[in-house]
Amino acid sequence: MNYELTKVVFATNNKNKLAEIREMLAGSGIEVLSLADIGCHADIPETSPTIEGNAIQKAQYVFDNYHISCFADDTGLEVTALGGAPGVYSARYAGGEGHDSEANMAKLLGELNGKSDRSAQFRTAIALILEGDGEPKLFEGIVKGEIITEKRGGEGFGYDPIFRPEGYDKTFAELGHEIKNKISHRARAVMKLVEYLKNAR
Numbered sequence: 001m002n003y004e005l006t007k008v009v010f011a012t013n014n015k016n017k018l019a020e021i022r023e024m025l026a027g028s029g030i031e032v033l034s035l036a037d038i039g040c041h042a043d044i045p046e047t048s049p050t051i052e053g054n055a056i057q058k059a060q061y062v063f064d065n066y067h068i069s070c071f072a073d074d075t076g077l078e079v080t081a082l083g084g085a086p087g088v089y090s091a092r093y094a095g096g097e098g099h100d101s102e103a104n105m106a107k108l109l110g111e112l113n114g115k116s117d118r119s120a121q122f123r124t125a126i127a128l129i130l131e132g133d134g135e136p137k138l139f140e141g142i143v144k145g146e147i148i149t150e151k152r153g154g155e156g157f158g159y160d161p162i163f164r165p166e167g168y169d170k171t172f173a174e175l176g177h178e179i180k181n182k183i184s185h186r187a188r189a190v191m192k193l194v195e196y197l198k199n200a201r
Contacts, residue, residue, distance in 0.1 A: 141188030
C-alpha cells in the first residue's frame with residue numbers, strides 16, 4: 001500500500017458499536033471516524049439476505065460516495081433450533097422499524113419455549129474497503145454459546161442479557177464490556193481487521 005492509513009470510517013450510526021471499536025483500536029495510530037464525522041446522514045441500505053452481503057453493501061456505499069477507506073459490519077445471532085434465525089434479521093426480529101431489543105428478546109425466548117437445544121452463535125462479518133485498493137475484504141468472528149431462559153445483567157446491548165458464551169457462567173450483559181470486548185464475536189472479527197490494518201500500513 002502506498003499511503004499511510006491513519007483514518008478509517010466505520011459505517012454505522014450505532015454509538016455502542018462505535019465506542020466498542022474505538023476502544024479496541026486505541027493506541028493503533030488509526031483514527032476511527034463515524035458517519036456523522038464525514039457528514040453522511042443517509043439511510044444506508046441493508047437489503048442483502050446475508051450478513052456478509054450487508055457488510056459489503058454498507059462499506060461500498062460509503063466508499064463510492066465519500067472515497068475514503070471504510071469498514072462496515074453486520075452481526076447476526078444464529079440459533080440452532082430455529083434453523084439459524086434470527087440471523088440477518090436479528091436487529092428487527094420482532095418486526096417494526098427494528099432495534100427494539102426488549103421485543104426481540106421476548107420473541108426469541110417465546111420461540112425457544114420448550115425447546116431443549118438452546119445452542120446459538122453470534123457471528124460478525126466486517127467488510128473493509130481501502131483507498132488505493134477498492135476491493136472488499138471480509139473478516140469473520142464467531143462466538144458460540146447458548147440462549148438462557150431469562151434476561152440477566154444490565155450491561156451491553158441487543159441480545160446480550162440472554163446470551164451466555166461458552167466457557168462462562170454469565171451472560172454478555174453480566175460480564176461487562178471489558179470482558180465482552182476481549183471475547184465477543186465482534187472482538188474476534190475486529191482483531192483480524194486490526195491485524196490486517198497494522199500490516200497494511
